[in-house]
Amino acid sequence: MSNRRNWLKQVGLGVVGLGLGQIETFANPIPNYFVSNPNDTRILLRSNENPYGPSPLARTAMTESINISNRYGWTQTSELITLIAKKNNVAEKNILLGAGSTEILDLALQFTALKKGTFILAETTYDYWTSPAKTLGIKKITIPLTADKRLNLTAMLKAIDSDTKMIYICNPNNPTGTICERDELVSFIQEASKKVIVLVDEAYIDFTNQQSLSNLVIENKNLIVAKTFSKMYGLAGGRIGYAVANESTIYELSQLQSWPNGSVSVVSTAGALASLKDENFKKEVYSLNEKVKKYTIEQLEHLNITCIPSHSNFIYFSLSNYKKDFFEQLEKNNIVGTKIYEEQGKWSRITVGTMQEMEMFINALR
Structure with a gap:
């Protein structure tokens, strides 16, 4: 207490x-x-x-963008990717857009399923995105939380075996609201990513003072960071999110999209651009x-x-x-x-x- x-x-x-x-x-x-x-x-x-x-700026931008919604948003998409890359201290080649971070999680699951095997996540975490796993032929392994409702990173690391292809970390975790200490999480990622893909969901990171892990992807090919405009920026219905990953990983994920970066609308893109500018x-x-x-x-x-x-x-x-x-x-x-x-x-x-x-x-x- x-x-x-x-x-x-x-x-x-x-x-x-x-x-x-x-x-x-x-x-x-x-x-x-x-x-x-x-x-x-x-x-x-x-x-x-x-x-x-x-935000008020996003509302105005989205309203105005309706007038150009008869055109594809290539220019706006490129501008958004540039701004996102700058925010995350990476290059444009490290960014892939999606219709909410849900699409990014879906792509990561599909990418993992290509190799078959299993993936690890907490027993109580955000797991709605894992529902296609059985259809994709990949098995889910769950690890209980600690007594204080934190992710048990030690147990997750020990659970990796020859069949494991990915570990999912939601940080802060949904629904518990707990957060992994950054140094511990970085150490965990360095070790786990030697063997498997580590997918970190940072949907709620903006509600903390913790630094994003996005800059680690430049050197780490097995780290994918999923981010969204749904929560802090109030664009849940706008459906726009993105992945931050190593250039080679972004390329492999994009091969699972018929049109890389093409699933977000002009209106959503306008809202995201304005949101990033409204500190x-x-x-x-x-x-x-x-x-x-x-x-x-x-x-x-x-x-x-x-x-x-x-x-x-x-x-x-x-x-x-x-x-x-x-x-x-x-x-x-x-x-x-x-x-x-x-x-x-x-x-x-x-x-x-x-x-x-x-x-x-x-x-x-x-």
């Missing part, structure tokens, strides 16, 4: 350092009817979406997420609901001591959550929405 309190205190100090006035002026940056679907009044806290929507929006979303997350965890723990310290825009918590029917309480209050991820301890996850949404969430549980 003391570690959790120290963590909450550090988060609070970080938010204060950004200035409460700045946070308050951004608390409602855009009209609500742009943020939510007017035909869907539910509070959606299930998919780790950015509740503040795309202020990114800083404000980070600040708001930390503030609302801190509030939500404190309130959940007042309800005797144990939470795992989160390095993301969602919270993992145990319902073992909660006396009411959690999902019934959500349904009665028009709130959409997720599910039980681990039966032992009844662990579930909730997305960090706006402050108003999380106040309604907490009130629903009381």
Whole structure:
């Protein structure tokens, strides 16, 4: 409990350092009817979406791009790849675009399946993308989390055998929100990639202060880093993401696409370009997420609901001591959550929405 309190205190100090006035002026940056679907009044806290929507610059760029959507976006795609490469301190040849990072994960799975065998991932992690594995003829091997809900890198490394072709690491991990210490992760990758492909999913890295692993791909042919505009940048529906990998690996992945870099639309590309140029929006979303997350965890723990310290825009918590029917309480209050991820301890996850949404969430549980 003391570690959790120290963590909450550090988060609070970080938010204060950004200035409460700045946070308050951004608390409602855009009209609500742009943020939510007017035909869907539910509070959606299930998919780790950015509740503040795309940045104002991205909205303008996407709207304007509709007028040129009758043309293919070769020029815009090239510009985006250049900007992404610069952001990640790599070359354009190290980048491959996809329709969300899901397409990148799909390509990595297909690439791995060409060699047949098995791939390793945590027993509780983001695994929806692995559903085609059986059809592709590749077997999934799962490794339990540690007692504190972290990825067990040591056990993953020990699990590698002659059949292993890939290891998947989600960092920060979904749904637990835990993060691997960078030095430990780099050491793990250096060792594991001698034998297998290491696929690192950095969908939530922007909600942390940890440096991306993208610069390691220049020397490491067996490292693929998957990144997305869905979370921090609020473009989940825009479907745009990318891979960062060694030039030779990017080439092999691109051979699995009929049109390399061609699956993203002109509108999505315009939104991504503008998002990368809107650093202020990114800083404000980070600040708001930390503030609302801190509030939500404190309130959940007042309800005797144990939470795992989160390095993301969602919270993992145990319902073992909660006396009411959690999902019934959500349904009665028009709130959409997720599910039980681990039966032992009844662990579930909730997305960090706006402050108003999380106040309604907490009130629903009381």
